[in-house]
Amino acid sequence: MPRYALLLEYDGTGFVGWQMQAQGLSLQAVLEQAASRLAGGAPVPSVVAGRTDAGVHAEGQVAQIDLPAAFPPDRLRDALNFHMKPHRLVVLRAALAPEGWNARFSAVGRGYRYRILNRRPRPGLLEGRVWHVERDLDVPAMAAAARLLLGRHDFSSFRAAACQARSPLRTLDRLEVTRQGELVEIVAEARSFLHHQVRNMTGTLKLVGEGRWPVGRVAEALAARDRRAAGPTAPPEGLALTRVRYDPDPFTTTVVDIPEREPVCGS
Amino acid sequence: MPRYALLLEYDGTGFVGWQMQAQGLSLQAVLEQAASRLAGGAPVPSVVAGRTDAGVHAEGQVAQIDLPAAFPPDRLRDALNFHMKPHRLVVLRAALAPEGWNARFSAVGRGYRYRILNRRPRPGLLEGRVWHVERDLDVPAMAAAARLLLGRHDFSSFRAAACQARSPLRTLDRLEVTRQGELVEIVAEARSFLHHQVRNMTGTLKLVGEGRWPVGRVAEALAARDRRAAGPTAPPEGLALTRVRYDPDPFTTTVVDIPEREPVCGS
Structure with a gap:
């Protein structure tokens, strides 16, 4: 077939x-x-x-x-x-x-984008597409905290209880936080993510952005390997799966054999 | 009050x-x-x-x-x-x-943006926010045709029958057509627009983009001062009122007297 x-x-x-x-x-x-x-x-x-x-x-x-x-x-x-x-x-x-x-x-890579609408008025045009956060977010602090999560770690603190992955080890290749006017965007890339990993990282970075957490507490949360040590799960509507990478890309290349990979959780 | x-x-x-x-x-x-x-x-x-x-x-x-x-x-x-x-x-x-x-x-200026999703598959994320046009649009041709409409003209050919404006004369200050990937954007600026003017200009430029009209026919349509000479009205969902200009801007300045202007139609 x-x-x-x-x-x-x-x-x-x-x-x-x-x-x-x-x-x-x-x-x-x-x-x-x-x-x-x-x-x-x-x-x-x-x-x-x-x-x-x-x-x-x-x-x-x-x-x-x-x-x-x-x-x-x-x-x-x-x-x-x-x-x-x-x-x-x-x-x-x-x-x-x-x-x-x-x-x-x-799949050898997955990319997600999380969008926060950071302003006092609720969303009009972006309802259902963003997380509405009213308090002014300190994006440089969030970006600094995000860098603490880069690399290969045990991400148990950012893993949903329901996650079925055998291992909590993941390699986070990219986690960037930028502002474009009222929109704060978090871009995450990895070979694979644990269940809720992007939303749990986002919920934690938001605490840093609001000034409720110092930047360094994110490293402590990661080291704790305990879900209770990190922040809450950000709501789903701000998240989008933007890209899945294959090598070679089935949409642009001709038939080549690719070895199978380990199972992964959705994010 | x-x-x-x-x-x-x-x-x-x-x-x-x-x-x-x-x-x-x-x-x-x-x-x-x-x-x-x-x-x-x-x-x-x-x-x-x-x-x-x-x-x-x-x-x-x-x-x-x-x-x-x-x-x-x-x-x-x-x-x-x-x-x-x-x-x-x-x-x-x-x-x-x-x-x-x-x-x-x-108001001394109004700005509108019209968005066309120009691809074969129908919209998933942008349903209700774009006009879906499947045929590949020639954006440079549309941009050239748009330039023919700039300036002060009798826009009767692009005016809805229901328009209540006393005069069909309007000064079009900006009409630009650009492509960003699958999205073709038309940006229009004028002190005021006739009813349906932006959507009627868009429906006409789309005929040029599809190669069904030569660029120059837009000038002929304008000169005809007859609604039947121009293209159809583009659907509403691609249109957004992006900006209204005042001098001074009531949102950034203190109280100053501004003279009243002529009535205008919505676009």
Whole structure:
């Protein structure tokens, strides 16, 4: 069965998250139901690079589906987009995947962006897309605290209780905090993240930005390897999965074999 | 009665537009009902710089309200934002207005931005905020055509039948078309616009971008002074009122007398 890589964009508002749940509509269900219509009604299971939580968005999620018959990639993209209407989930690109490629295990990097609207008035145009924080954030202090988290660490202090990863060790390659007017953006990159890791780091950095924590306390929280030592989980709506990296990129290259990787948690 | 200037942001989705209508919820009604609660239940009429249509957004709309008693401006902003919940209309700033200042007639410039999502897949994250155009747009051609509309002209060809302005003469100070990846942005500035003028110019420039019209036909359409000579009206959801200019700016300056201006249509 030919395997396809799908580059996805979605507005996570109103979904129970990527993964199917007993109750509520998941992005996975919307994708798999549309794919099933291209497979004569047969079930089409999908695998995704990052299993985003309810309310989390994506600009560059990657999923795989195996179809019983080959489709020209652009026709596959258009057919899925047609069948997924009116849901705010769209296929940006589709490509025939290389042999052995897996959307989750072949990923060598994941990028997330967290957006805080830092002003007194609540969001008008960005409702559901940002975390609204009223107190003026000290972005240089947040950026300094973020640098303390870079590198390979035991991130137990920033890991959700429900995280299923075997190891709490992760290598954080990038964690930058910048301001663009009223928007404070946190950009995070790693091969993989623990469950809620980006939101837990964000909730902790916000305490630094508000002046409630000194910068150095973030290093202490990390060293504690205890979830209770770090700050609260930032709300989901400010988070977006912006990019998943593969080497080679299935959307721009021809078929090459890629070795499988360790399992990872969604962030 | 003290007059207040209000800088407003809103998501126009689901509203019948700024102005109150027989049916449906208007932004004006949401603002005036909230203001009435600060006036002991008395009606508080508002005046707005640009009466946006249903589905049109604003990042920098300006309205005025007269209140029976003085309020500290920041408290007024917070109280209105509280009472306007959960509607996606917020006051960004409030200021005591100079004597004789009028949100509509004192405006010396209005700025709009129109956004086109120019790609094959429909919008996921930008649904309701962009016009989705699939055919690849020739932005340099659109920009060249836009320049033909600059300056003082009779804009009858780009004027809605319902426009109430006494004169079809307007001076277009800026009309720029640029591409940022999949987004094509049209920025328009003038002292005032005719009703639907920005959307009618956009619908016409899109024909040029698609190669269906040569650049020069835009000059012919303008010269015809006939609505039927120009292109169709672009849909409302791509449009946002980004800025209203006053001299002096009521949000940054102290009280100065400003002469009244001619009435204008919303765009």
